[in-house]
Amino acid sequence: MIELEGLTKRYGDKVAVDDLTFAVRPGIVTGFLGPNGAGKSTTMRMMLGLDRPTAGDVRIDGEHYDRLKDPLKYIGALLDAKAMHGGRSAFNHLLFLAQSNGIPKSRVSEVLDTVGLTSVAKKKAKGFSLGMGQRLGIAGALLGDPRILMFDEPVNGLDPEGIHWIRNLMKSLAGQGRTVFVSSHLMSEMALTADHLVVIGQGRLLADTSMADFIQQNSRSYVRIRTPHRERLLDVLHEAGVTVVESGSGALEVDGGEAERIGELAAQHQIVLHELSPQQASLEEAFMQLTAESVEYHAHSDGPSPVAPATPRQPWGDDWKRS
Numbered sequence: 526m527i528e529l530e531g532l533t534k535r536y537g538d539k540v541a542v543d544d545l546t547f548a549v550r551p552g553i554v555t556g557f558l559g560p561n562g563a564g565k566s567t568t569m570r571m572m573l574g575l576d577r578p579t580a581g582d583v584r585i586d587g588e589h590y591d592r593l594k595d596p597l598k599y600i601g602a603l604l605d606a607k608a609m610h611g612g613r614s615a616f617n618h619l620l621f622l623a624q625s626n627g628i629p630k631s632r633v634s635e636v637l638d639t640v641g642l643t644s645v646a647k648k649k650a651k652g653f654s655l656g657m658g659q660r661l662g663i664a665g666a667l668l669g670d671p672r673i674l675m676f677d678e679p680v681n682g683l684d685p686e687g688i689h690w691i692r693n694l695m696k697s698l699a700g701q702g703r704t705v706f707v708s709s710h711l712m713s714e715m716a717l718t719a720d721h722l723v724v725i726g727q728g729r730l731l732a733d734t735s736m737a738d739f740i741q742q743n744s745r746s747y748v749r750i751r752t753p754h755r756e757r758l759l760d761v762l763h764e765a766g767v768t769v770v771e772s773g774s775g776a777l778e779v780d781g782g783e784a785e786r787i788g789e790l791a792a793q794h795q796i797v798l799h800e801l802s803p804q805q806a807s808l809e810e811a812f813m814q815l816t817a818e819s820v821e822y823h824a825h826s827d828g829p830s831p832v833a834p835a836t837p838r839q840p841w842g843d844d845w846k847r848s
Contacts, residue, residue: 526550526704527572527600527673531581534567534728541567543728544581549706551672554699556719556736557708560816564728565708566604569677573602585673597626597669604677606662611651615642615661618650619668628669636664641690655682663691673704680714692718712809726816736808743811748784750777751800752791761794762787776800 527549534542542564549555559565570576572583574590585593585600593599609618619633637643640660645653650661659682666674676695680688695718699705709715715722722739724732732739749772752758758777762769767787770778779787784803791798 526586527675527706528584528587529568529572529581530583532568532571532578532583533580534564534571534576535579541728542571542578545725545728545730546581547723547730547733549673549704549723550721551704552699552702553720554695554705554707554718555721555723556715557706557723557725558712558715558812559725559731562727563725563816565725566677568725569602569604569675569706569708572675573600573604575604595627595669597622597628597671599669599671600673600675601666601669601671602675602677603659603662603666603679604675606655606658606681609650609658609661609665612649614647614649615653615664616646618661619664622665622668626669632668632670636667639667639694640664656684656687659683660687663694671703674698674706676705676707678709679707680709680711688714712807712812716808724812724815731815739815740805740808740811743815744805746781746803746805748779748787749800749802749804750779750787750798751775752777752796752798754796757794758791758796758798761790761796765790778804 529548530546532542532545533540545564545568557565557569567576571578572585572590583589590596590600610621613621615637616633619636620630622628623630623633634643634646637646640663642657642660642664645657650658653661659679663676663679666676674695676691679691679695683691692714695705695707699720707715707718716736719736721735722732723730724739732743734742750758755777759769762779767779767790770780772778784801788798788801791801
């Protein structure tokens with residue numbers, strides 16, 4: 526388990542990390558999200574003792590990182606895939622890490638096989654592609670067979686097969702009861718991998734919750750309906766006390782509505798439906814909604830937007846009928 530309490534880091538007048546308190550628990554994949562400049566990398570560096578906090582505390586299985594004996598056996602981390610001696614082979618790079626941490630030499634071949642680099646074990650790391658470097662960095666994190674693993678942008682440079690592999694690897698590690706903490710900008714991938722989310726913005730904690738609760742709390746859920754009997758359905762839903770809005774695409778939308786209830790009402794009145802689909806925002810949409818005020822760098826277009834503005838949704842309540 527990783528525990529942070531009041532973790533703070535200042536660089537002069539700038540507060541990079543502001544009083545962070547949360548725990549990363551075993552048995553699940555915890556995603557670490559935040560806009561650029563939110564303080565994610567600084568937080569992860571402080572977890573590993575690479576930066577000293579201005580205030581607060583962080584413990585790895587109850588101990589400070591610098592008090593851990595043979596730290597690679599407690600926590601394995603990938604923060605920078607380029608952090609290796611380019612003149613060493615993949616095997617020798619891992620052998621150096623193993624020997625300096627009391628890890629058997631046999632473990633080097635095991636992790637090379639796990640990450641798919643056995644065939645290039647004798648090649649120098651400086652000739653590796655970005656994806657191969659990522660795999661070697663992951664091998665280094667796994668080397669000590671640690672109970673805790675931290676990955677910063679682990680899919681960077683990987684091809685689709687490699688992304689699928691690292692996703693399954695992280696889930697497998699968590700399934701073994703290990704603590705897995707992963708930071709990524711790829712929201713679609715995080716949505717498929719993480720069970721729990723920690724979100725920060727401008728160094729402050731914004732959310733510490735399950736994936737499902739995060740999306741539900743930070744997005745709009747609704748039921749989309751399409752029917753050739755629009756006016757009849759509006760009458761039925763109005764009489765049932767259901768508030769309907771009109772989307773720009775011509776569909777009807779019911780905020781927070783239950784698809785089953787709407788379908789039953791339509792069936793009772795023999796109204797044909799061409800679509801009845803519950804809609805939930807993606808992780809990316811929920812993330813953008815929550816962190817809108819925490820983005821440090823905003824891009825602006827110099828000219829008019831090429832996309833026409835969306836048609837405003839019209840609420841249809843007691844006066845829904847058009848004249």
